[in-house]
Amino acid sequence: MSDAIVITVDGPGGAGKGELTRRLAEALDFDLLDSGAIYRVLGYAVRKAGLALFDEESVVQEAKLLNLSFECMDDGVHVLLGGEDVSLAIRTEEAGNNASKVAAYPSVRQALLDRQRQFLKEPGLVADGRDMGTVVFPKAQVKIFLDASAEVRAKRRCLQLESKGKTADFDTVLAEIKERDDRDRNRPVAPLKPADDALIIDSSDMNIEEVFRTAAEYIMSKTALKFDI
Numbered sequence: 001m002s003d004a005i006v007i008t009v010d011g012p013g014g015a016g017k018g019e020l021t022r023r024l025a026e027a028l029d030f031d032l033l034d035s036g037a038i039y040r041v042l043g044y045a046v047r048k049a050g051l052a053l054f055d056e057e058s059v060v061q062e063a064k065l066l067n068l069s070f071e072c073m074d075d076g077v078h079v080l081l082g083g084e085d086v087s088l089a090i091r092t093e094e095a096g097n098n099a100s101k102v103a104a105y106p107s108v109r110q111a112l113l114d115r116q117r118q119f120l121k122e123p124g125l126v127a128d129g130r131d132m133g134t135v136v137f138p139k140a141q142v143k144i145f146l147d148a149s150a151e152v153r154a155k156r157r158c159l160q161l162e163s164k165g166k167t168a169d170f171d172t173v174l175a176e177i178k179e180r181d182d183r184d185r186n187r188p189v190a191p192l193k194p195a196d197d198a199l200i201i202d203s204s205d206m207n208i209e210e211v212f213r214t215a216a217e218y219i220m221s222k223t224a225l226k227f228d229i
Helices: 017-028 035-048 056-064 093-103 106-117 132-136 150-163 170-186 208-222
Strands: 005-010 031-034 068-073 076-081 124-129 142-147 199-202
Touching: 005 017, 005 132, 017 031, 017 124, 017 142, 017 208, 031 035, 031 068, 031 076, 035 056, 035 068, 035 076, 035 093, 035 106, 035 124, 056 106, 093 106, 093 170, 106 132, 124 132, 132 142, 142 208, 150 170, 199 208
Parallel strands: 005 124, 005 142, 031 124, 142 199
Antiparallel strands: 068 076
């Protein structure tokens, strides 16, 4: 396991972490860990089981029993809960807010810590989340913090929802993003923040190609990995 390389990409929701980590993992043939999906699945599982999100003990027990796996398919990475494909169900605004709520419990984060580290295997792992470089993989060879203004992230989210035929109110989405940011950045355990040795990329005025090139060039400067860019 000592030869496995870890690349962490942390940042708030809507900054573009999902697309960047997918591209990096595909380019390097690395495994991908979407830690945000783990918390989204947990929130989904808690609600599906008829449990209350504010019942910390029940949430912890659900976390310990979480039967989660990722499967790469032609249309992207699918998330499976006990064999059920929940990829679409966990990508709603409600699922994102529920994920942020359960992730705020220190006991829940501890219960899922070892589970996340088990995803690491050779040749390497690209880990997407909010505390990948600060808590889960503090010795990662490469750490990136991908950010963007709340307004830009809200606009992206609205466009994403509209592309799926759903209505989206910008002010409502913006308020939800700011609320979640505040909760994530100010939680007592593993708050959202850049690692001291992370490269900070502000994607507010960048497209995905520019973000990918910036990240790839940084990764090559820190490791022996190569990209065709």
